[in-house]
Amino acid sequence: MPDETNELYSRNSIKLEYPESIEEGPSVMEHALEIERHADSKFDVIISNTGVTSKNRLVSAFTPENFPEERLSKKMTNGSEDRISAYINANSRQIISIDLKEKESARINMLVIGSAHLPFQVLVNCAPGSKLSLFEYYCSAKDDRYYTAPLHEFSIARDSNVEFSMINNKTSGSNFMGFSKAKVFSGASLSANHVYIGSSTTKVKCDFYAAEEKSSIYAKEIVVGSANQRFDLNTFITNANPNTYAKLESGAVLDGSSLCMLKGYAKVEKLAKGAKSRIEEHGILLSESAHIDALPDMAIDYGEGVSATHSAATAPIDKDALFYIMSRGIDGSESKRLFVGAFMSKYLSGMTNALARELATSLLLTKAETGIFGELPKISMKDVWTVEV
Numbered sequence: 001m002p003d004e005t006n007e008l009y010s011r012n013s014i015k016l017e018y019p020e021s022i023e024e025g026p027s028v029m030e031h032a033l034e035i036e037r038h039a040d041s042k043f044d045v046i047i048s049n050t051g052v053t054s055k056n057r058l059v060s061a062f063t064p065e066n067f068p069e070e071r072l073s074k075k076m077t078n079g080s081e082d083r084i085s086a087y088i089n090a091n092s093r094q095i096i097s098i099d100l101k102e103k104e105s106a107r108i109n110m111l112v113i114g115s116a117h118l119p120f121q122v123l124v125n126c127a128p129g130s131k132l133s134l135f136e137y138y139c140s141a142k143d144d145r146y147y148t149a150p151l152h153e154f155s156i157a158r159d160s161n162v163e164f165s166m167i168n169n170k171t172s173g174s175n176f177m178g179f180s181k182a183k184v185f186s187g188a189s190l191s192a193n194h195v196y197i198g199s200s201t202t203k204v205k206c207d208f209y210a211a212e213e214k215s216s217i218y219a220k221e222i223v224v225g226s227a228n229q230r231f232d233l234n235t236f237i238t239n240a241n242p243n244t245y246a247k248l249e250s251g252a253v254l255d256g257s258s259l260c261m262l263k264g265y266a267k268v269e270k271l272a273k274g275a276k277s278r279i280e281e282h283g284i285l286l287s288e289s290a291h292i293d294a295l296p297d298m299a300i301d302y303g304e305g306v307s308a309t310h311s312a313a314t315a316p317i318d319k320d321a322l323f324y325i326m327s328r329g330i331d332g333s334e335s336k337r338l339f340v341g342a343f344m345s346k347y348l349s350g351m352t353n354a355l356a357r358e359l360a361t362s363l364l365l366t367k368a369e370t371g372i373f374g375e376l377p378k379i380s381m382k383d384v385w386t387v388e389v
Contacts, residue, residue, distance in 0.1 A: 009263050012293050014203050014232040016177060018087045019147055025049045025116030028141040032113050035139055038376045041355050043111040043137070045096070049118050052094050058106050060097045067095045075123065076153045076181050084205055085179040087119065088151040094120045100130035100160075107133040109355055112148065115141045119149040126160040126188075133163045135356040138198070140171040140374055147175045154182035156190055158212075163191045165356040169363055170198040171374030172227070178204045186212035192219040193350040195360045196231055198373045203232040210237075210244035210275075217246040222347035224364055225258030225290070226371035234263045239275035239306075246276070251347050252283040252314075253340055253368055254290035261293045268308055270301040277307070283314035284343055286368075340368045 027050050036042055044056040052061035062068070079086035100106060104127070112118070126132055138148055148170060156162050168176050176199040184190050196202050208217045223231045237246040252260040264279040277300075283292035294312035317339060344364050351357040359376075366377040 006265065006297065008295060008297070009234065009265070012261050012263070012295060014201060014230055014261070016175070016201070016203055018083065019117045021117070022091050022093065022119070023116050025114065028113050028115050031141045032111055035111060035113070035376065039355070039359065041109070043109045045108060045110040047094065047096070047110060047112045047120060049093060049114040049116040052096060056106070056108055058098055058100060059108065062095045062097065064092055064095060071097060071123070076155070076183065077151060077179065081179065081207070082205060084149070084177050084203070085151060088121065088149050088179060091119045092121050092151070093118060096120065096122045098122065098124045098132070098134070100126045100132055102127040103129040105131040107353065108135070109353070110134070110136040112136055112138045112150070113141060114146060114148060117147045117149075119147070119151075121151045121153070124152070124154045124162070126154070126156050126162060128158040128160060130157070130160040132161070133353050135165045135353045136167070137359060138166070138168045138170055138176065140174055140198070144171045144174040147177065150178045152178070152180040154190065156182065156184045156188045158185050159187040161189050163193070163350065163352060165193040165351050165353055167195040167356070167360055167363065168198050168202060169373060172200055174199045176202045176204070180204075180206045182208045182217070183211045184209065184215040184217055187214045189216040190218070191350045192217075193348070193356070194221040195347075195364065196221070196223045196233070197363050197367050199229070201230045204234070206235040208235070208237050208246065210239050210246050211241065213241045214243050215241075216244065218350060219248045220347045220350050221250050222344055222364065223252040223254070223260050224344075224367040225252065225254045225256070225260055226367065226373070227256045227258060229258040231258075231260040232263075233261065234265070236265045236267070237277065237279070238266075239268045239272040239277050241271055242273045242275065244272060244275050247278045248280070249347065250281045251343065252292050253286065253343065254283065254292060255286040255368075255371055257287075257289040259291050262295065262312075264296045264310070266298045266308065266310065268300045268302055268306055272302050272306065274305045275302070275308070279310040281312040284340065285314065285316045337365065337369055341365060344368070
């Protein structure tokens with residue numbers, strides 16, 4: 001991964017501790033049911049340190065000891081990728097397998113909550129022509145001081161489509177680290193939509209690979225930080241073959257003394273004639289002590305017919321735009337809310353899952369306005385609209 005091999009990325013990187021003791025904690029099912037009541041929605045799968053509860057026939061849960069050997073041999077990660085994947089592979093409590101048959105469709109909503117360190121794996125296999133919407137909501141029981149560490153693998157076969165949406169809204173004091181890898185085959189697509197609001201420290205690495213001709217990747221990630229939160233996002237997109245498409249859009253809205261590093265890296269391999277690759281990183285600073293490092297990078301091994309660009313921009317909130325909104329009779333705080341809401345809307349446009357979109361909208365706006373996170377606010381779509389791009 002570029003975080004280890006790119007000198008600039010390695011220098012601008014958050015260093016994590018890796019807990020050695022993976023202990024059992026008390027059950028959090030009562031708290032999980034409370035989250036469901038507050039969100040007015042049921043989750044198909046609940047993952048906690050005490051086990052996995054699933055109401056979906058496509059979801060199977062195993063301990064590492066009883067995971068099928070034939071499925072294990074097909075894993076894409078083995079711990080050699082970096083320290084995060086090594087830690088999760090070595091310490092996972094649970095391995096969740098999601099397998100879709102040819103032309104099968106599914107929508108799966110997961111709730112992840114724990115009362116102890118929680119490394120686990122989600123392995124997804126989509127047969128040709130299948131369609132999956134997977135949403136994961138990460139939250140905390142009270143007084144959370146633990147690491148949640150998911151590892152995801154997606155094998156997305158010919159002409160299949162996956163939408164993977166994730167929200168981290170864990171409380172202050174908790175930590176979040178993750179590793180995701182996807183291989184997208186001929187004519188297939190991956191839409192990844194990641195929202196980072198919670199935890200004191202977040203470090204995530206993604207490796208999305210457009211493996212065969214006419215495969216596509218569209219990744220969006222949005223951070224809203226406050227107080228002393230720290231975020232380190234490293235996303236690697238690859239065009240490996242002709243006529244592939246890969247795009248990463250990263251955004252951050254920071255207040256207080258929060259810090260965010262956006263490290264998008266794109267690679268166009270030597271066989272990728274006609275490939276399209278793009279990285280965009282943008283940020284808004286709501287305070288003078290907040291800081292964003294936008295560090296896009298790109299390597300192009302094949303130039304003929306290739307379209308490859310990257311851009312980055314961060315700045316304080318646009319005073320001229322606020323003045324224009326206020327000139328329409330809207331007060332200062334509401335003008336700021338509208339401006340920030342419009343900025344964040346872009347990063348929600350890939351979410352077709354209604355629960356994911358409504359939760360993300362409400363959480364993002366509440367966090368940007370109040371700095372509070374780790375709790376569920378009143379669910380509202382006010383002041384945020386999404387536009388398909």
